[in-house]
Amino acid sequence: METAITIFLGILSGYFAIGLLFALYVMLIGARKIDPLLADSKKGIRVLLFPGVVATWPFFFAKLFRFRRS
Amino acid sequence: MIAGQRRAHKYIWIGILVLLPMLMILAVKDLDFSAADASGTSTDLPVSVSLNGQSVSIQVNTPFKSTSSLVYEMLADGSKGAVLGQLEGRGTYDFPVSEATKGIYVVDPIKDVELLKMEF
Amino acid sequence: MGLDYKWVLWNAHKKTYDRLILLGMVTYLVLFFVLSFLTNPEIIAETVIIRAFGSLAIIMLHIILAIGPLSRLNPRFLPLLYNRRHLGVSMFLAALVHGVFAIIQFHALGNSNPIVSVFTSNMDYGSLVNFPFQVLGFLALLILFTMASTSHDFFLHNLSPKIWKGLHMGVYLAYALVIMHVFLGAFQQDTSFLTVLALFLGLITLVSLHVRAALKEAKIDGFVWAKDTKGWLAVCHPREIAESYAKIFTVDGERVAIFKHEGKLSAIHNVCKHQGGPLGEGKIVDGCVTCPWHGYQYLAHNGQSPPPFTEKVKTYALKIENDMVYINPEAFPEGTAVTPISSGS
Numbered sequence: 001m002e003t004a005i006t007i008f009l010g011i012l013s014g015y016f017a018i019g020l021l022f023a024l025y026v027m028l029i030g031a032r033k034i035d036p037l038l039a040d041s042k043k044g045i046r047v048l049l050f051p052g053v054v055a056t057w058p059f060f061f062a063k064l065f066r067f068r069r070s
Numbered sequence: 071m072i073a074g075q076r077r078a079h080k081y082i083w084i085g086i087l088v089l090l091p092m093l094m095i096l097a098v099k100d101l102d103f104s105a106a107d108a109s110g111t112s113t114d115l116p117v118s119v120s121l122n123g124q125s126v127s128i129q130v131n132t133p134f135k136s137t138s139s140l141v142y143e144m145l146a147d148g149s150k151g152a153v154l155g156q157l158e159g160r161g162t163y164d165f166p167v168s169e170a171t172k173g174i175y176v177v178d179p180i181k182d183v184e185l186l187k188m189e190f
Numbered sequence: 191m192g193l194d195y196k197w198v199l200w201n202a203h204k205k206t207y208d209r210l211i212l213l214g215m216v217t218y219l220v221l222f223f224v225l226s227f228l229t230n231p232e233i234i235a236e237t238v239i240i241r242a243f244g245s246l247a248i249i250m251l252h253i254i255l256a257i258g259p260l261s262r263l264n265p266r267f268l269p270l271l272y273n274r275r276h277l278g279v280s281m282f283l284a285a286l287v288h289g290v291f292a293i294i295q296f297h298a299l300g301n302s303n304p305i306v307s308v309f310t311s312n313m314d315y316g317s318l319v320n321f322p323f324q325v326l327g328f329l330a331l332l333i334l335f336t337m338a339s340t341s342h343d344f345f346l347h348n349l350s351p352k353i354w355k356g357l358h359m360g361v362y363l364a365y366a367l368v369i370m371h372v373f374l375g376a377f378q379q380d381t382s383f384l385t386v387l388a389l390f391l392g393l394i395t396l397v398s399l400h401v402r403a404a405l406k407e408a409k410i411d412g413f414v415w416a417k418d419t420k421g422w423l424a425v426c427h428p429r430e431i432a433e434s435y436a437k438i439f440t441v442d443g444e445r446v447a448i449f450k451h452e453g454k455l456s457a458i459h460n461v462c463k464h465q466g467g468p469l470g471e472g473k474i475v476d477g478c479v480t481c482p483w484h485g486y487q488y489l490a491h492n493g494q495s496p497p498p499f500t501e502k503v504k505t506y507a508l509k510i511e512n513d514m515v516y517i518n519p520e521a522f523p524e525g526t527a528v529t530p531i532s533s534g535s
Contacts, residue, residue, distance in 0.1 A: 001313060001315050002122055002123070002310070002313075005306075005309045005310060008309075009305065009306060009309065012332075034348065035344065035347065035348055037195060037344075037347075038195065038344075041195040041196075042196075045195050045196070045344075048342060049195075049342060049344050049345075051335070051339035052339035052340040052341075052342065052344075052345050054339070055335060055336040055339045055340060056336070056340055056345065056349060056357070059348070059349050059353065060348065063348065072444065072461050072466070073411075073443040073444050073445075075355065075466075076404075076407060076411075078359065079400070079404070080404055082359070082362045083362075083397060083400045083401065083404070086362065086365070086366060086393075086397065087397045089366070090366060090369055090370070090393060091390075091393070093318070093370060094370075094373055094390075096318050097318040097319045097321075097373070097374065097377070098319060098377065118311075118312075120313055122310075122313070127302075127310060127311075127313075129300075129307075129311040129312070130299075130300070131296075155301070158299055159299035160295065160296055160297075160298075160299050160300075161296070161297050161298060161299035161300025161301075161302075161304070161307060162297060162300040162302050162306075162307035162310060162311045163300045163301050163302065164300075164301065164302050
């Protein structure tokens with residue numbers, strides 16, 4: 001059980017650490033590539049979106065990758 | 071809602087209706103309600119101690135009233151061994167122990183009083 | 191609908207609802223604090239905070255879960271449905287305060303990481319009654335965080351409605367976790383019979399509301415239409431549909447809205463792409479089908495939002511024979527143009 005907990009918490013903290021970095025990148029640099037509408041929105045809105053990007057970063061990562069290829 | 075979502079909601083609520091009461095009943099069926107202390111679980115004790123391989127984990131639920139609380143290891147002959155560490159308040163404390171450790175003592179070093187003695 | 195994102199799509203109604211939510215929350219907390227200290231003057235503030243915010247979050251979760259079926263049973267509850275997101279985010283914030291204070295009070299002072307301590311302070315994972323109930327609360331809080339943080343339209347747009355809705359169905363798992371968290375906590379900490387009774391009553395109320403709503407919907411969906419030789423369904427007379435309005439029919443389990451615009455009929459899927467609002471309960475405004483929930487618009491003849499918007503819904507073929515409107519239950523792909531048919535009125 002100890003090992004299972006360690007693995008679970010390891011994955012969880014890893015997920016959120018990557019999410020944090022990725023969300024910072026998206027909000028500071030890559031916003032337009034994720035959603036062109038963000039370019040026309042107020043900058044403050046990105047603060048509101050930040051936690052959600054941290055939580056769901058794999059979807060945005062996939063989106064960014066598709067954007068690069070297309 | 072689209073048809074698929076309506077279907078999913080139906081199954082989810084059937085699942086909740088069946089599973090939750092079942093879990094609740096299974097959880098409490100072994101409890102002895104006639105006993106004075108119906109709960110009688112670890113969180114009711116001021117301290118709970120568990121040995122996990124090479125470390126001992128001490129969960130402090132109610133802080134000791136002493137100004138300082140030192141944790142000693144209990145050696146095979148029941149005597150006090152090395153100091154493992156100090157408890158400061160509520161929380162979980164992990165201390166490494168050797169295989170020879172048989173239990174722990176919690177001691178107030180200022181008044182030199184034994185606060186807790188626990189064998190594994 | 192907009193071409194940029196706003197903090198919150200506030201209007202006068204929403205502001206009123208948000209004020210009511212805030213007022214309700216503050217009133218509950220103040221009452222809880224006053225009653226706690228009156229009945230037990232020795233109680234410490236942290237304990238009251240943990241209990242007050244925890245119980246507040248659970249009450250709000252019950253209200254949130256009741257809004258869906260209530261608005262299906264009685265349209266007067268619909269305004270609550272439009273504002274459910276704000277209630278959800280407020281509920282998460284209450285749960286967060288509860289969680290943070292509980293972790294600080296029970297796990298912060300040790301030498302292990304407080305989060306690790308939540309998982310390891312009680313290792314009785316094999317037992318049902320002594321199962322570490324705080325772990326259940328922590329997992330529920332994680333789910334609620336994911337939902338609350340993605341409640342902005344930006345995520346609905348970027349994650350796709352399907353993934354977004356799937357993510358937000360997580361509320362049911364969170365509900366189950368929360369119920370077990372409180373239930374086991376009640377037994378492991380202070381064996382509160384009242385708490386357990388309240389939980390049970392809440393569960394029974396929610397389940398019966400959902401069952402009643404589902405039965406009502408099943409009745410609507412279960413209607414069997416007469417078919418012609420090609421499998422098209424005879425749904426109504428053309429004059430039964432008022433100009434600029436629609437009637438909703440269930441064909442093959444999906445709801446379809448047949449609109450009359452300038453005397454001509456068009457059929458589109460009834461579910462708005464934004465938040466699943468019932469398009470057929472809206473009307474045609476400025477030539478566009480307008481969703482009654484948040485005003486998203488579609489052209490009736492092709493199911494597309496007018497440029498520059500990109501939302502699309504499925505369309506259906508219609509015909510009129512012997513003064514009956516027939517619909518082909520096989521939908522066209524989203525956004526397919528279909529020539530509207532003259533209703534002869």
